[in-house]
Amino acid sequence: MSLATATSPGSGKRALTKKANRQAILDAASKVFARDGYEVASIRDIIRETSLASGTFYNYFKSKEEIFETIAAESAKRFQPRLKIISSQATDLASYFRAAYAAYFDFLVEENDVTISNGGPHRAMIGVRIDTPEIKAISDQIRSDIENVLRITGPKHLDAGYLTAAAIGIARQMGDLMLSRRPLEPEVAAAFASRLMLAGIKDFAKHV
Amino acid sequence: MSLATATSPGSGKRALTKKANRQAILDAASKVFARDGYEVASIRDIIRETSLASGTFYNYFKSKEEIFETIAAESAKRFQPRLKIISSQATDLASYFRAAYAAYFDFLVEENDVTISNGGPHRAMIGVRIDTPEIKAISDQIRSDIENVLRITGPKHLDAGYLTAAAIGIARQMGDLMLSRRPLEPEVAAAFASRLMLAGIKDFAKHV
DNA sequence: GCAGATTGGTGACGAGGCGTCAACTTTCAT
DNA sequence: ATGAAAGTTGACGCCTCGTCACCAATCTGC
Known part of the structure; x- marks a missing residue:
């Protein structure tokens, strides 16, 4: 050739x-x-x-850590397009949060057995928290989504960083709890989480 | 003798x-x-x-894990009495959440350099999440506080488990973010977090 | 205070994981 | 067909792990 x-x-x-x-x-x-x-x-x-x-x-x-991050990153990559679609379709905060939480909790249920389920027989007490570029990217996208949608609908001087942190914190912690309950009800969790966030934002809108 | x-x-x-x-x-x-x-x-x-x-x-x-948990437990033990006082003094949700978040974020700032600050020179990407009895105890106390206070003030059929998870998730994630910002403003974070939670609960009170 | 019992510190040991590397095999390019 | 390049292999030296026989310091009863 x-x-x-x-x-x-x-x-x-x-x-x-x-x-x-x-x-x-x-x-x-x-x-x-x-x-x-x-x-x-x-x-x-x-x-x-x-x-x-x-x-x-x-x-x-290079290491155990690197392969773990690769796996986590691939998982995040599978989630990202769903979030993209939601962010492009959402018109207001309510539809965005509702759909985003539902997507995330559904995703958790789907990947539950595939993804690392901490605590096999040797049930390590120390869990894993990852910060791959892809996960950072998801976090960033959520923040930018929130900022965008706040710019249109929401109150002006709301700290988007804290709001994003709260949204993600709720997702993480409620996600763990949701997975531990039977039956698995991602929709219930999503309804709860989005309602909590929305009410909070509306309140912030009221008085500065 | x-x-x-x-x-x-x-x-x-x-x-x-x-x-x-x-x-x-x-x-x-x-x-x-x-x-x-x-x-x-x-x-x-x-x-x-x-x-x-x-x-x-x-x-x-017994192991590295056990000594880590011991350290974490001692840290939690230092926090617990503060929470106890708050829970005994609080009369309604607003005062409870405000004080509890403030106590937690203050505590984070205090212990920041004492407690394990993940990521030294070798900056491990994989963090630590502990579940010592003491931390479980704190989580349980928060849940019981929330349940108690809901029984008096709040709406009836609110899922206290999810609400506790949300409260803790917000604290964790916002805590990380708060610590990464300069200047350190635990009060600002506490105001934000408690307002978010309270608005959410009030909303749940409105329509079932 | 002495002697025997007990408690707890010591560090060497076998097992096994770590990351490396020289030797080897397989594929590629001409 | 043949030399170059890429990639695989497993043995090697180093390290950590948890254990255990040994020993020294402390305690107890007299």
Whole structure:
């Protein structure tokens, strides 16, 4: 072939197994994290679930932390488009919060067994809190959504940072609780959370 | 001495060094956790900061997790009495939430450098979330406070579990944000958080 | 105060994880 | 077909883990 070969980066056998190996490691990691918990799991545990050698892990990920973040980031990436749609369709605060919370709690239920469910048999007490770029991006988008929608509907001098923090804090903590209850009722949680936020914002609108 | 010796459990030299050793290990752990972050810190790192041998650690704590929880529990124990006072003095929701949030955010500011500030030089991305008995106790007390005060002032069929989760979620997330801002303004955050919660509850009171 | 009992500190040990790297195998390009 | 490049392998040295036999300091009863 002449220069600028037609082969896209992924057609050759080389690139193919590379992709497969990476995915195998990611799958193994998800499995092990879910089974043993993040704390307990070791890189060796992960690589043992594949047919690869220990050294190979380090060709793809720097550390246990990095592979965890990658998994979290991919999860966040799956959520982001839903939020985008909601933010583009929402016209006012009420519709935005209602839809966003519903989307998030539904997402939690969906990913519940796939995502890291802390506390397998070894039930680590110390949980995980991630701050990947993607999760930051989601947080940022929510803030910008809130700012945008406040600019139109809401009161002027409302601290969007705190409001975003509150919205996310509610989502996190209520999400945990929602998942621990049977039956799973993401809609109920979403109704509760959005109502709480909306009432608060309306109140802020009233007197400065 | 006759039976039932007058020596309280702490007078003898034996018990004295025991107490000192335990405290030395706790102090070293606080220091190392703050310096290196919980993830990176090892039991050896901790014990190396004392004049004790590695085996001695295990006479006092089972694991890194346990000593961390002990530290967290002691911190929670320092907070609990403040909350108790607030809950005994508060007559309605407004005064309770306002005071409770203020107490919590003040507490955060106070303990900020003492408590584990995640992310030293090695800035671990994965944070810590603790569930010691004491922290559970605080959470439970808040729930019971909310239930009590709802029984008097608030709407009947409001989900106290979700409301507590929301209150705590707001406190956690806003607390992080508050600490990252300069100047530190715990009162501003407390005003914001309590107003948000109160408005929400009032709204729930209106229509079922 | 002495002797025996007890408590608790010590540090070496085996097991196992960590990240690295030289040797090797497989694919790619010509 | 052949040399270059990429990627895999597993053994290696270092480290931490939790344990345990040993020992020294303290306590107890006389």
